[in-house]
Amino acid sequence: MKFTQIKEICLYISDLDLAEDFYGDTLEMPMISKVSGRHIFFRCGTSVLLCFIPEVTAKETSLPAHYAKGKQHIAFEVNKKDYLQTKSKLLAKGINITHEQGWRDNLQSFYFEDPFGHVLEIVPKGIWEY
Incomplete structure (x- = not known):
């Protein structure tokens, strides 16, 4: 497949x-x-x-039938050139960044929560490409 x-x-x-x-x-x-x-x-x-x-x-x-309970996680991908702008825009909108993570090749991602407690992440394009 x-x-x-x-x-x-x-x-x-x-x-x-x-x-x-x-x-x-x-x-x-x-x-x-x-x-x-x-x-x-x-x-x-x-x-x-x-x-x-x-x-x-x-x-x-x-x-x-489908459902889930608890803190779910989704990562949203942005172009590398838009990563810092996305972070700044979310901060300006009052979003609290709960964690920043360093990955291979000097790539970074950051985490925040939605109003329901779900863990959301912004990742730059290429983070899963080897």
């Missing part, structure tokens, strides 16, 4: 409006779809971030 990418990824949240404010406004991801009481979806580059209310999708009947 030769997969080309992860097309969708899910986070499980408790408040659609809070997710819309954070992912749509703060992180500037265009909203694709919002269904009251169920989900909100965002465009993230060529991928899609799905945010579901887990109490609803755990009881799903038209699709396989």
Whole structure:
């Protein structure tokens, strides 16, 4: 099998409006779809971030039931030239960076949390390329 990418990824949240404010406004991801009481979806580059209310999708009947609890993790990739600007922009928006990590080839990433406690990371393009 030769997969080309992860097309969708899910986070499980408790408040659609809070997710819309954070992912749509703060992180500037265009909203694709919002269904009251169920989900909100965002465009993230060529991928899609799905945010579901887990109490609803755990009881799903038209699709396989799915849900998660606890601190989930997603890393968002930016071009190397945009890494510092992205960091500065998030800091200016009041985002608290919880950790900075050094990787091979002098690459850096940084971590922060969304309003639901999920651990988000900004990584420069190339961090997983060997």
